[in-house]
Amino acid sequence: xxxxxxxxxxxxxxxxxxxxxxxxxxxxxxxxxxxxxxxxxxxxxxxxxxxxxxxxxxxxxxxxxxxxxxxxxxxxxxxxxxxxxxxxxxxxxxxxxxxxxxxxxxxxxxxxxxxxxxxxxxxxxxxxxxxxxxxxxxxxxxxxxxxxxxxxxxxxxxxxxxxxxxxxxxxxxxxxxxxxxxxxxxxxxxxxxxxxxxxxxxxxxxxxxxxxxxxxxxxxxxxxxxxxxxxxxxxxxxxxxxxx
Amino acid sequence: xxxxxxxxxxxxxxxxxxxxxxxxxxxxxxxxxxxxxxxxxxxxxxxxxxxxxxxxxxxxxxxxxxxxxxxxxxxxxxxxxxxxxxxxxxxxxxxxxxxxxxxxxxxxxxxxxxxxxxxxxxxxxxxxxxxxxxxxxxxxxxxxxxxxxxxxxxxxxxxxxxxxxxxxxxxxxxxxxxxxxxxxxxxxxxxxxxxxxxxxxxxxxxxxxxxxxxxxxxxxxxxxxxxxxxxxxxxxxxxxxxxxxxxxxxxxxxxxxxxxxxxxxxxxxxxxxxxxxxxxxxxxxxxxxxxxxxxxxxxxxxxxxxxxxxxxxxxxxxxxxxxxxxxxxxxxxxxxxxxxxxxxxxxxxxxxxxxxxxxxxxxxxxxxxxxxxxxxxxxxxxxxxxxxxxxxx
Numbered sequence: 001x002x003x004x005x006x007x008x009x010x011x012x013x014x015x016x017x018x019x020x021x022x023x024x025x026x027x028x029x030x031x032x033x034x035x036x037x038x039x040x041x042x043x044x045x046x047x048x049x050x051x052x053x054x055x056x057x058x059x060x061x062x063x064x065x066x067x068x069x070x071x072x073x074x075x076x077x078x079x080x081x082x083x084x085x086x087x088x089x090x091x092x093x094x095x096x097x098x099x100x101x102x103x104x105x106x107x108x109x110x111x112x113x114x115x116x117x118x119x120x121x122x123x124x125x126x127x128x129x130x131x132x133x134x135x136x137x138x139x140x141x142x143x144x145x146x147x148x149x150x151x152x153x154x155x156x157x158x159x160x161x162x163x164x165x166x167x168x169x170x171x172x173x174x175x176x177x178x179x180x181x182x183x184x185x186x187x188x189x190x191x192x193x194x195x196x197x198x199x200x201x202x203x204x205x206x207x208x209x210x211x212x213x214x215x216x217x218x219x220x221x222x223x224x225x226x227x228x229x230x231x232x233x234x235x236x237x238x239x240x241x242x243x244x
Numbered sequence: 245x246x247x248x249x250x251x252x253x254x255x256x257x258x259x260x261x262x263x264x265x266x267x268x269x270x271x272x273x274x275x276x277x278x279x280x281x282x283x284x285x286x287x288x289x290x291x292x293x294x295x296x297x298x299x300x301x302x303x304x305x306x307x308x309x310x311x312x313x314x315x316x317x318x319x320x321x322x323x324x325x326x327x328x329x330x331x332x333x334x335x336x337x338x339x340x341x342x343x344x345x346x347x348x349x350x351x352x353x354x355x356x357x358x359x360x361x362x363x364x365x366x367x368x369x370x371x372x373x374x375x376x377x378x379x380x381x382x383x384x385x386x387x388x389x390x391x392x393x394x395x396x397x398x399x400x401x402x403x404x405x406x407x408x409x410x411x412x413x414x415x416x417x418x419x420x421x422x423x424x425x426x427x428x429x430x431x432x433x434x435x436x437x438x439x440x441x442x443x444x445x446x447x448x449x450x451x452x453x454x455x456x457x458x459x460x461x462x463x464x465x466x467x468x469x470x471x472x473x474x475x476x477x478x479x480x481x482x483x484x485x486x487x488x489x490x491x492x493x494x495x496x497x498x499x500x501x502x503x504x505x506x507x508x509x510x511x512x513x514x515x516x517x518x519x520x521x522x523x524x525x526x527x528x529x530x531x532x533x534x535x536x537x538x539x540x541x542x543x544x545x546x547x548x549x550x551x552x553x554x555x556x557x558x559x560x561x562x563x564x565x566x567x568x569x570x571x572x573x574x575x576x577x578x579x580x581x582x583x584x585x586x587x588x589x590x591x592x593x594x595x596x597x598x599x600x601x602x603x604x605x606x607x608x609x610x611x612x613x614x615x616x617x618x619x620x621x622x623x624x625x626x627x628x629x630x631x632x633x634x635x636x637x
Binding site for chain 2: 034035036038039041045049052057058079080081082083084085086107108109110111112113130131132133134135136137140144155158159160
């Protein structure tokens with residue numbers, strides 16, 4: 001389940017990356033650039049800033065979703081202020097659905113703040129995917145899983161998004177516990193940057209999300225074709241490692 | 245034990261990554277307990293008196309009164325240790341961090357006053373201190389950067405965005421997300437996710453409690469207006485709070501109009517903002533139609549912020565407080581004016597409140613104005629703008 005930032009490093013490259021994802025991903029996490037992305041580490045933060053600088057907007061993300069949404073499920077990664085702007089959660093949900101999206105992850109909308117947005121998404125038929133963190137107490141985790149739509153996103157490590165050398169030893173336990181709480185699939189993200197790490201997580205989780213590593217590859221590629229080739233080969237290697 | 249407020253009308257809340265929720269719950273519980281614990285209160289009161297130098301004077305500014313045509317008292321937070329009201333919050337929160345067993349403290353700073361205050365409190369309690377500061381603010385507030393270093397704090401430059409307060413807060417929040425188990429984040433204003441807006445207000449209301457008592461003692465009646473500058477809004481919420489139930493007292497907040505409210509270079513989150521989420525709470529923010537947060541602008545680093553505390557948004561909507569804005573030029577002129585009239589060099593932040601007063605004098609009753617900090621830190625910036633007086637000035 002690869003992540004990409006809409007409009008990064010430019011429209012053509014991000015469109016090419018989306019096409020590559022549509023070929024070989026099970027689900028695409030599509031980042032909507034935001035000025036103040038608190039859950040993101042340096043790589044995705046810089047990508048959001050760069051995408052905004054070249055004029056990317058929510059509209060850019062919607063257009064990319066329209067291009068690939070019929071071939072692969074698309075879930076937006078979008079910050080709360082962008083859901084609440086544009087006329088509110090109802091309007092956001094209708095626009096996302098019209099573009100062919102399956103759901104949205106709102107990383108700064110914890111359980112207590114989510115009810116109104118979830119209702120609006122439910123009415124429209126868009127899944128609000130919640131997050132569980134290593135710091136989430138067990139009782140709270142169960143409540144988050146009970147309200148989950150689509151899948152549960154397990155944050156692998158205490159921190160923001162970004163590649164890490166090692167994943168915490170406690171991760172397998174967190175994934176198993178979340179799977180017991182959840183009736184929907186459990187995917188894991190944050191800090192997974194190599195096919196080996198993906199395979200390690202994939203042995204326990206239902207889905208593996210790779211973000212910063214692929215954003216970095218797209219940014220460093222230098223052209224749209226090279227970006228598509230770079231992310232495509234990473235995905236193929238990861239598939240081999242996952243044995244899927 | 246009463247719970248710490250999370251919402252002020254529709255505003256406030258906790259719009260942060262899930263990773264932080266447990267820490268915010270822990271903080272809210274710790275504060276609900278500490279603020280009613282006689283031992284904690286006694287320790288804080290002793291620090292107020294012996295370390296910060298409270299109560300700060302309520303000073304009858306006679307020449308300023310003459311100039312404005314009404315009686316004006318200045319609440320002298322500029323005389324608090326480290327030179328601004330920020331120390332009230334920093335000492336309280338670092339004392340709380342120590343009580344919670346957190347060995348590491350982080351903070352953001354704009355003008356540098358909150359960074360210096362937090363570094364000071366950490367030195368006092370022997371805690372590790374890391375301060376995030378935009379590199380543009382580091383440039384314009386050099387003396388405070390040197391001070392933080394002397395006090396043993398590490399200052400981390402933030403190069404994102406406009407390299408000012410907004411990005412410093414974001415960097416501090418990201419650090420907190422990564423180190424939440426060992427670290428307390430001493431946020432510098434009445435902003436951020438709950439319980440911070442209420443926690444910071446509780447720690448700053450000492451300004452208003454003292455001022456109210458001192459004003460009654462001096463005049464035998466309550467002031468007709470209480471005036472304070474508003475960036476994130478901690479000195480203002482601190483002085484407003486004890487007067488909120490006094491229906492006859494007008495509460496006036498003064499925001500930064502920067503280069504003018506009709507330009508896109510200002511910091512008037514309440515006057516020109518819209519409802520939105522910034523740094524973990526729903527409040528009034530300066531954003532575009534897409535929901536992207538815009539850069540604020542003010543000559544004063546402490547008011548150079550596109551958001552504001554959620555309780556101010558509530559006080560604005562309810563009509564209990566009124567908010568106005570003054571420009572960089574007006575603030576600079578008030579900076580010089582107060583220096584010459586009263587022998588007090590005010591912070592550029594506080595100069596905004598003075599500037600509003602200078603334009604709104606006369607009439608019955610008297611005023612209490614929060615002089616939130618001293619202006620030594622601003623000398624370089626003011627001199628660079630050629631507004632510092634001096635030869636031929």
